[in-house]
Amino acid sequence: MSEPKPEVWRVLLTVFLGLGWLVFLSIWFFFYITNFSFFQNLAIFIISIVIVGAVTVLLWVPFGMKYGK
Secondary structure (H helix, E strand, O other), rough: OOOOOOHHHHHHHHHHHHHHHHHHHHHHHHHHHHHHHHHHHHOOOHHHHHHHHHHHHHHHHHHHHHOOO
């Protein structure tokens, strides 16, 4: 029996989420990082990872629940 393949839109959305996160961090680094303290910048970095991670998990959990073993 062959392995189920995920829908293309899930893969593309995951790639675009990652690229969008990198673009966000680049813009933040070049334009906004000096306006905040180290700990505020660290918090923004961590919160951005949590948001992207949560969206990615919500995107892939239905696939895993449907085809998980």
